[in-house]
């Protein structure tokens with residue numbers, strides 16, 4: 001193996017954490033300035049983007065963690081076709097800033113723009129348009145990857161598993177150095193959005209399944225704390241990129257602003273929140289107000305940043321959960337028994353008083369990417385759970401429910417899954433392990449997630 005020859009020595013940190021702030025582990029950090037310095041370490045190594053995965057996917061206890069954040073150059077762009085080639089550390093935020101004013105948007109975006117192209121490939125992220133457009137894999141035409149033996153490979157779909165397994169591979173098949181992406185043309189930076197209120201879960205799911213209400217992007221906020229007849233009430237939020245002729249006259253009067261990116265200035269979350277702030281009583285009150293407020297909006301126009309990345313407006317909002325941190329739990333269950341599974345999961349969360357106001361439900365479309373890629377056709381529910389005693393047991397209990405229904409949890413958000421349940425959820429796990437042994441026989445790429453799930 002080649003040693004890590006980055007000129008700056010690795011910086012040892014005691015408590016490296018990702019977005020959920022749990023777990024926290026010691027590691028050595030490397031932050032190369034140029035791609036040619038982007039090597040693996042001598043021992044176990046892991047590439048890391050902006051640490052927006054929630055659990056331990058981007059952590060490696062006592063290992064070499066290579067940060068890609070300075071490797072963020074746009075390398076080539078074809079304004080005729082919208083094909084962009086960039087270094088893997090380019091964030092979606094920077095991409096949107098640069099390309100929205102030119103009339104191009106990312107084909108798929110998760111709920112934050114503060115993530116890198118490499119992280120989006122490794123987790124094969126999905127967005128509000130998954131039911132129509134699939135996951136990040138669909139927009140990627142080629143990758144450049146640093147392999148375990150130190151060689152650099154250009155990979156395209158013609159390379160079969162070597163290409164596909166990177167999607168959802170959680171950095172375990174190699175370090176992605178460059179990504180080639182087909183951007184989506186847009187004529188304005190505004191979204192046309194419709195909010196519809198649903199009084200309970202069956203009503204909300206019926207609205208989601210109703211093709212007449214569907215749009216290019218669709219997601220629902222669910223009030224997990226409502227009880228009785230209102231259990232699972234929510235707001236279905238659908239939308240599409242507004243065309244010029246859909247916009248009110250006041251926009252058309254200023255054509256120079258039609259493609260303005262309006263990222264806003266992120267305000268910091270001011271303090272580590274005390275636990276009483278998130279008490280069930282306070283959350284219930286907040287949810288009630290939110291349900292009314294969002295439901296009243298009807299049809300309206302909003303800047304794309306507000307539609308796709310509302311949480312990015314508050315920097316470090318993860319501090320809201322206080323010092324112990326939180327877990328984000330996301331699962332998908334097939335449509336056949338999806339309603340039953342989602343209803344049961346919500347009732348178990350409610351009984352454990354374990355959910356927060358951030359809960360979203362959506363329909364997913366076809367699977368793609370490698371064997372560890374998360375998306376599959378079905379309903380997906382994602383929610384934050386503040387960390388406290390008993391939460392990991394609760395998650396393991398929910399994991400069993402999800403696996404019994406033929407579903408799976410999202411590895412980019414996980415920190416609790418056990419290897420036996422993981423294998424039930426990802427039945428093709430063995431194909432992944434065989435491939436990994438072929439491309440990385442010495443187990444150079446590792447993560448705490450991979451160790452926990454016995455993938456290395």
Ligand SMILES: Cc1cc2nc3c(=O)[nH]c(=O)nc-3n(C[C@H](O)[C@H](O)[C@H](O)COP(=O)(O)OP(=O)(O)OC[C@H]3O[C@@H](n4cnc5c(N)ncnc54)[C@H](O)[C@@H]3O)c2cc1C
Pocket residue numbers: 018019046047048049050051052053054057058068088089109110111112114115116117118119120122123124125126127128170171172174175176177311412413447
């Ligand atoms: C507010 C918020 C909303 C989110 N919404 C969604 C959503 O809607 N849909 C969704 O799918 N996800 C969502 N996520 C999760 C997030 O999009 C993914 O975890 C994404 O992978 C984070 O990218 P990152 O660059 O921060 O990667 P990191 O968190 O740093 O790393 C994630 C994984 O990618 C690997 N990786 C990173 N860079 C490379 C590289 N160059 N080469 C190889 N492997 C690499 C890491 O090893 C790790 O396994 C959300 C996260 C947040 C905080």
